[in-house]
Amino acid sequence: MSEKKNTNHGPQKGGPMGGFGAPVEKAKDFKGTIKKLLSYFKPNLVKVILVFVMAICSTIFSIAGPKIMGKATTKLYEGVYGKIALAKLNTQKVSLEKIASMSKTPNPKVSGGLAAIKAGIAKVISETGGKIDFTYIGHILLMVIGLYLVSALFTFVQQYVMAGIAQNIVYDMREDLSTKLNKLPLKYYDSKTHGEILSRVTNDMDNISTTLQQSLTQLVSSVVTILGVIIMMLTISPILTLVAIVTLPICGIATSGFAKKSQKYFAGQQKAIGELNGHVEEIYTGHNIVRVFGREQESIEKFEKINDELYEVGWKAQFISGIVMPVMNFINNVGYVVICVVGGMFVIKKKIEIGDIQAFIQYSKQFTMPIVQTANIANILQSTVASAERVFELLEEVEEIAEDKQPKVIELPKGEVKFEHVKFGYKENVTLIEDMNLEAKPGQTVAIVGPTGAGKTTLVNLLMRFYEINDGRITVDGVDTREMTRADLRGMFGMVLQDTWLFNGTIRDNIAYGRDNATExxxxxxxxxAHADHFIRTLPEGYDTILNEEASNISQGQKQLLTIARAILANPRILILDEATSSVDTRTEIFIQKAMGNLMKGRTSFVIAHRLSTIRDADVILVMRNGSVIEQGNHDELMKKNGFYADLYNSQFSDGEDVG
Incomplete structure (x- = not known):
């Protein structure tokens, strides 16, 4: 069984560092994609500038807090120190005054000591006030609270405005995607998996949305914080700033080794997750087949093998990723100790104030996190630009040929269809259909038969303009289909395919899908x-029965009956039936054949059939092989020719096919 690819293109995360060391998907054209992405910002340019200004203001007010708070600490320290020093000096003063009062003759030493103490008291009072200045400290605290409140207000406004910008941009991109998907030719959908297209429309768009709303403002805040913190630290002490900055390259050197080591394990983890998801999806989708052929043990062994690989690379990736933060914390704590020791010496020498050392320690703590955030955001931006690049690749896909500016309209279609010297190939240098000519007169039933890959479905795709022909022309009632709008052309057709399509909704809505404003x-x-009424009424809710997403709550045959009922309701001029009764039982098929016979009266019908017994009454049978019509005529004429059609018909009969 083949492995399926993991189509999840979202940012990969893991470990305490949010995926530190995880492989980051990079865009092929980073600058070009950024330019295209920025074009969506133009309608919101004023708001974007406002967001950046708000982010800068919020960060500046937040950074100013510790420096101002340090003044309160210094004032508190001075007040406490002054009270203690004053109390000590007053005690010494009282002692000396007692000695002086007890002495009958003046003592020069005591007098000098008293003078020195009084001078010291005066100095302490002049410098510190001799008490804690709670009024000053209160003002400082109120100022800091005010700064943080203003910072929070700026952050709130910034996030509010950015949320609107992000959603506007994503809304516009989704609108463009939706419009583009409606304009893409069937060739695009045939060349891409559903998962790949869905991934671009959902995962990639969600990735862009999250980054726009969160990471951009975080990046601005982080950069401003780094610059602001460095400036504030330099105003306190250049030497201490140097000590703080020296820890950065040490952190970088220490963690780069872990990052390189974890890179290959994260890559292996993602590969193993993709394989495991693919295996589980494959096995559970084909659960019955696995059981029928007794492959349970083999499937379990394969699961265990992949699971063991995932375990091995997973725990290594998470363990190495988990080491990074403790190592960084250790280095930062060593730097913290050095700052405290050196800062304490500077305070003693009165080079800086004690409040400044407290502010510096806060800044040093704030310094590392923005750098880590910036590195992580840089990775996220790489992943986001890669997502945007995939979205723009879809938006730049070649669209269907533009509609004629003055399209022709067939008011009352008769149903005459002609292929005139039609040439077509799915690939540029490989021709599938060469010089095809056929004519279906109004009301005729044209059966198309042939082996698999003969070009039967291709013929229908060309008729509906799902693909454009390379040469020649196809006409309906004499009008070239390329001169009509696709909507008008397809509006003349009704289709019943072998692969049924029903949507999540009531049976009534699914049938009514064939025509607007259909009555009950x-x-x-x-x-x-369509012989569907009986089984519908046997369901608990009748016509109000809700079909689930895959319509698995009714049988395959019942699904087919509903699609036929939808086609009957549409009442088209031209019918296309691709093995329309392949999923119903023989008895129901007889009734459906009669119903379809009544429906086909007076209408041009193209019937693709593998069971040749079902098309014996067709007016014209086209026998296709390798993209060409090799035989043409009714059943009797073709049987008399004893050619390829006769061989096909007789082989089915000899294999036990009921030929009626």
């Missing part, structure tokens, strides 16, 4: 004509 009576009549 129209829906029931169409269901009766």
């Amino acid at each position: 009576e129209d829906i029931i009549n169409a269901a009766k004509a």
Whole structure:
């Protein structure tokens, strides 16, 4: 069984550092993609500038807090120190005064000591006031609270405005994607997996949305914080700033080794997760087949093998990623100790104030985190630009050929269809259909038969303009289909395919999908004509029964009946039936054949069939092989020729096919 690719293109995360060392998907054209992404910012340029100004203001007010708070600490220290010093000096003064009062003759030493103490008291009072200045400290605290409140207000406004910008941009991009998807030719959808397209529309867009709303403002705040903190630290002490900055390269050297080591384990982890998801999806999707062929043990062994690989690379990736933060904390704590020791010496020498050392320690703590955030955001931006690049790749895909500026409209279509010297190939240098000519007169039933890959479905795709022909022309009632709008052209057709498509909704809504403003009576009549009315009424909710997303709550045959009822309700001029009764039982098929026969009366019908017994009454049978019509005629004429059609028909009969 083949492995399926993991189509999740979202940012990969893991470990306490949010995926530190995890492989980051990079864009092929980073600058070009950024320019395209920035074009979506133009309508919101004023708001974007406002957001950046708010982010800068918020960060500046937040950074100013510790420096101002340090003044309160210094004032508190001075007040406490002054009270203690004053108390000590007053005690010494009282002692000396007692000695002086007890002495009958003046003592020069005591007098000098008293003079020195009084001078000291005066100095302490002049410098510190001899008490804690709670009024000053209160003012400082109120100022700091005010700064943080203003900072929070700026942050709130910034986040509010940015949320609107992000959603506007993503809304515009989703609108462009939706419009683009409607303009892409069928060739694009045939060349891409559903998962790949969905990944671009959902995962990649969510990745862009998250980054726009969170990471951009975080990046601005982090850069401003780094610059602001460095400036504030330099104003306190250049030497201490040097000590703080020296820890950065040490952290970088220490962690770079872990990052390189963890890179390969994270890559292996993602690969193993993709394999495991693919295996689980594959096995559970084909659960019955696995059991029928007795492959349970083999599937379990394969699961265990992949699971063991995931365990090995997973725990190594998470362990190495987990080491990074403790190592950084250790280095930062060593720097913290050095700052405290050196700062304490500077305070003693009165080079800086004690409040400044407290502010510096706070700044040193704030210094590392923005750097880590900036590194992580840089990785996220790489991943986001890669997502944007995939979205723009889709937006730049070649669209369907533009509609004619003055399209022709067939008011009352008759249903005459002609292929005139049509040439077509799915690939540029490989021709599948060469010089095809055929004519379907109004009301005729044209059966198309042939082996797998003969070009039967291709013929229908060309008729509906799902693909554009390379040469020649296809006409409906004499009008070239390329001169009509696709909507008008397809509006003349009704299709019933072998692969049924029903959406999540009521049976009534699924049948009514064939025609706007269909009445209840129209829906029931169409269901009766398709022999679906009886089984619908046996369901608990009847026509109000809700079909789930895959319509798995009804049988395959019942699904087919509903699609036929939908086609009957549409009442088209031209019918395309691709093995329309392949999923119903023989008895129901007989009724459906009669119903379809009534529906096909007076309408041009193209019937693709593998069971040749079902198309014996067709007016014209086209026998296709390798993209060409090799035989043409009715059943009897082709049987008399004893050619390829006769061989096909007789081989089915000999294999036990009921040829009626």
